Amino acid sequence: MPTITDSVTTPDGSCPVSLHTPDGEGPWRAIVMYPDAGGARETFREMADRLAGFGYAVLVPDVYYRNGDWAPFSMATVFSDPKERQRLFSMIATVTPEHMTSDAGAFFDYLAARPEVRGESFGTTGYCMGGRTSVIVAGRVPERVVAAMSFHGGGLVTEEPDSPHLLADRIGAAVYVGGAKDDRAFTKKDAETLEKALRGAGVEHTIEWYDALHGFAVPDNGPYDEQAAEKHWAAMRSFFGNHLT
Numbered sequence: 457m458p459t460i461t462d463s464v465t466t467p468d469g470s471c472p473v474s475l476h477t478p479d480g481e482g483p484w485r486a487i488v489m490y491p492d493a494g495g496a497r498e499t500f501r502e503m504a505d506r507l508a509g510f511g512y513a514v515l516v517p518d519v520y521y522r523n524g525d526w527a528p529f530s531m532a533t534v535f536s537d538p539k540e541r542q543r544l545f546s547m548i549a550t551v552t553p554e555h556m557t558s559d560a561g562a563f564f565d566y567l568a569a570r571p572e573v574r575g576e577s578f579g580t581t582g583y584c585m586g587g588r589t590s591v592i593v594a595g596r597v598p599e600r601v602v603a604a605m606s607f608h609g610g611g612l613v614t615e616e617p618d619s620p621h622l623l624a625d626r627i628g629a630a631v632y633v634g635g636a637k638d639d640r641a642f643t644k645k646d647a648e649t650l651e652k653a654l655r656g657a658g659v660e661h662t663i664e665w666y667d668a669l670h671g672f673a674v675p676d677n678g679p680y681d682e683q684a685a686e687k688h689w690a691a692m693r694s695f696f697g698n699h700l701t
Contacts, residue, residue: 457505464517466562468555472496472518473563475570476504478511483574485700486513486567488560488593490586492674493548494529495520499676510693512579512700513572515563519589520547522555531676548585553618556589557596564600579700580629581605581692583674584641587633588612588620594631595623603699607634607688608670610641613649624653630699631661634688636670636679664691 460475474496478484487507491500496518504514520526526547534540560580567573577600582590587609594604604627606612612633613621631654635642647663654661668684671677675685 457508459501459505464562464566466521467558468522471521471559471562473566474501474504474516475572476501476508476514476516477572478508478513482513482572483570484511484513484572485575485579485696486515486570486573487579487581487696487700488515488517488563488567488590490580490582490589491516491519492582492584492586492671492677493544494531494534494676495526495547497528497676499674503674506689507581507692510696512696513567513570515567517559517563519551519559519586522550523547532678551585551589553592553596556592560593560597560600564597576600577602579603579605579696581607582609583607584610584671591620591627591631591633592623594629595620595626598626598628601627601629603632603696604629605632605634605692605695607673608636608639608642608666609633610639610670612642613646621650621653624650624657624659627654627657627659629659630695631659632691632695633661633663634673634691635663635665636672637665637667639670641670662695 587606668681669679671679672684
């Protein structure tokens with residue numbers, strides 16, 4: 457798939473991005489794909505290529521750009537290496553809801569100005585940390601998001617005042633949440649709380665459980681599960697096909 461490497465000017469600097477498009481002539485509707493905690497890397501560029509093959513322009517941002525030219529993480533060892541784990545979590549802490557919101561506005565403006573893209577509203581999808589971002593952006597920038605997906609997203613329901621589920625009454629997008637089994641970051645109780653919030657706000661939504669562990673959809677994650685990953689690709693094809701036309 458054709459890929460453009462570029463940068464997006466945000467209120468806080470310059471965010472490196474890759475834009476993946478289908479073969480052929482556009483313009484196409486666009487989706488922002490938010491990476492997991494490991495950040496933008498080759499795995500996500502490959503995933504963006506596959507999603508682009510469904511007929512979309514797909515933007516993958518470096519959500520850690522505020523950390524400068526950061527060294528890539530090895531997903532095989534990052535959680536078992538104390539120093540790398542500490543570095544990872546310190547970088548995760550820089551991706552605040554306020555930063556997610558301001559960055560999203562810049563990403564959407566960038567996409568709307570691209571000749572490969574049509575429309576002023578967009579889809580979002582994300583994994584782990586990025587799944588949380590996808591839902592937060594749908595609630596904080598509701599006028600720009602028509603379809604939001606989250607796969608093994610963590611922290612969708614917390615006791616904090618900025619918990620994503622508390623944004624339900626602001627969300628105008630259709631929402632899909634794919635949960636992992638035995639996931640302490642998104643439990644059955646969390647799903648019940650989220651479902652109640654979305655239903656109460658009249659948000660069209662689906663919460664679906666995958667018989668696989670947290671990280672099942674991302675190929676370089678240890679718990680990657682091919683069967684569950686294929687199910688998630690089918691869900692994306694169907695969901696965006698129904699809501700991002």
